[in-house]
Amino acid sequence: MLDLYSPGTSVLHRLSPGVKMLSMALGATLLFLNQSLLITAAATLGILALYPVARLPLTKAAAQLRPLLVIFALFFAVQWYFESLTLAAYVVLRLAALILLASLVTLTTRSSDMIDTMTRGLRHLKPLGVHPEKVSLAISLALRFIPVLAQITTEVREAQKVRGLERSVIAVAMPMAIRAIKIADDISDAIDSRGYRS
Amino acid sequence: MITLNNVSVSFGERVVLNSLSLTLTERRIAVIGANGSGKSTFARLLNGLALPTSGEVIVDGLNSAKKGRELRRKVGFVFQNPDNQIVMPVVEEDLAFGMKNLGFSKDDIAAKTDEILARYNMSDLREHPAHLLSGGQKQLIAISGVLVMDPAIVVMDEPTTLLDLRNKRRVARAVAALPQMVITVTHDLDLITDYDRVIVIDDGGVFADGPPAEVIAAYQELMA
Numbered sequence: 571m572l573d574l575y576s577p578g579t580s581v582l583h584r585l586s587p588g589v590k591m592l593s594m595a596l597g598a599t600l601l602f603l604n605q606s607l608l609i610t611a612a613a614t615l616g617i618l619a620l621y622p623v624a625r626l627p628l629t630k631a632a633a634q635l636r637p638l639l640v641i642f643a644l645f646f647a648v649q650w651y652f653e654s655l656t657l658a659a660y661v662v663l664r665l666a667a668l669i670l671l672a673s674l675v676t677l678t679t680r681s682s683d684m685i686d687t688m689t690r691g692l693r694h695l696k697p698l699g700v701h702p703e704k705v706s707l708a709i710s711l712a713l714r715f716i717p718v719l720a721q722i723t724t725e726v727r728e729a730q731k732v733r734g735l736e737r738s739v740i741a742v743a744m745p746m747a748i749r750a751i752k753i754a755d756d757i758s759d760a761i762d763s764r765g766y767r768s
Numbered sequence: 769m770i771t772l773n774n775v776s777v778s779f780g781e782r783v784v785l786n787s788l789s790l791t792l793t794e795r796r797i798a799v800i801g802a803n804g805s806g807k808s809t810f811a812r813l814l815n816g817l818a819l820p821t822s823g824e825v826i827v828d829g830l831n832s833a834k835k836g837r838e839l840r841r842k843v844g845f846v847f848q849n850p851d852n853q854i855v856m857p858v859v860e861e862d863l864a865f866g867m868k869n870l871g872f873s874k875d876d877i878a879a880k881t882d883e884i885l886a887r888y889n890m891s892d893l894r895e896h897p898a899h900l901l902s903g904g905q906k907q908l909i910a911i912s913g914v915l916v917m918d919p920a921i922v923v924m925d926e927p928t929t930l931l932d933l934r935n936k937r938r939v940a941r942a943v944a945a946l947p948q949m950v951i952t953v954t955h956d957l958d959l960i961t962d963y964d965r966v967i968v969i970d971d972g973g974v975f976a977d978g979p980p981a982e983v984i985a986a987y988q989e990l991m992a
Contacts, residue, residue: 574857574858574897575858575895575897577895680858680861680895681856681857681858681861682856682858682860682861682864710855710856710857710861711855713857714854714855714856714857714898714899717897717899718851718899721899753851753852756847756849756852756853757852757855759812759817759845759847760847760852760853760855761855762817762840763815763817763840763844763845764840764855764865764866764869764913764914764917765837765840765841765866765869765870765917766865766869767837767869
């Protein structure tokens with residue numbers, strides 16, 4: 571899911587960001603409303619079929635799911651244990667379909683186009699006190715810094731592993747929190763120094 | 769021209785800079801000093817990221833305490849860690865960020881993005897995710913993100929600290945070619961040998977100030 575835009579000229583790349591985002595929202599809603607394993611499986615295959623349409627290899631689709639395999643296994647085991655095998659398959663398949671769908675949108679849409687579209691959409695909420703530019707900046711920063719925080723997590727884990735503390739949640743969480751706060755300070759200065767008007 | 773009039777900066781009880789008075793006019797100025805000497809605070813004073821506790825900083829007639837926004841437009845700032853300076857997920861979006869904030873037109877943004885990427889042979893990185901760049905590429909993108917805003921002065925806080933030798937040289941060449949006044953805070957003494965002026969900050973004050981050869985020698989003696 572950390573893979574961002576993958577440049578291309580396919581039909582899906584050229585489709586309006588607004589249409590893609592609305593389709594994603596509609597698709598996700600329908601996936602949640604639907605209770606049938608068969609339809610969920612068909613929808614997952616349908617979404618997978620869109621990857622070649624976007625000229626993205628299926629390995630790219632697999633790469634979106636790979637980091638979440640442990641979570642899938644956990645969900646599957648819990649649902650199977652407490653409910654049934656069918657429900658376990660349904661829950662995991664639905665989650666995979668949602669992730670594949672969201673990834674397809676981010677892989678075929680520049681984040682700036684998504685953000686511009688969101689900003690335009692959110693302008694209608696201005697009377698309710700929503701600041702579209704601030705929301706857009708927050709989303710951009712989240713997209714930008716998820717990989718940075720992932721890298722920091724790896725560094726902190728490795729540092730604590732050397733000291734035999736890799737299983738201590740506090741030993742990993744505390745340095746991470748401190749570094750995240752320091753980064754937040756620096757980013758705030760960087761945004762200020764590049765003329766952002768808050 | 770940058771003027772510091774009797775500038776002091778304190779954080780609580782701790783005095784970081786003490787009654788500093790300087791006039792900066794040279795094209796290439798380096799600021800060196802030990803860790804914690806106050807040199808990064810000095811750099812941050814120059815574009816209003818830090819404000820004096822007493823005294824005043826004037827950049828081309830703009831007082832940093834009163835005209836912070838105008839000052840930041842005039843003085844670009846390159847941070848030590850480009851990862852904390854690149855705020856957008858994709859290279860061209862990050863380059864556009866500052867220009868959009870300053871109200872540049874779409875055509876200007878596109879033209880300046882093309883020009884800066886071509887200047888540093890990075891045109892192929894236009895749509896590259898920022899987190900997948902190498903250290904040297906990130907630093908050049910961070911510098912580019914500042915340069916496209918057309919600052920009159922560029923302040924750099926340890927721009928080569930996190931780089932390997934090849935990338936240090938790449939950044940040094942890029943800095944050397946800039947037409948702007950550049951003020952570099954650094955530990956990298958090789959970077960500043962051909963600068964016009966070097967200032968050593970120590971214990972919140974100016975320990976030495978002058979041409980590189982003699983000031984670097986004085987600094988090395990101080991650190992011995």
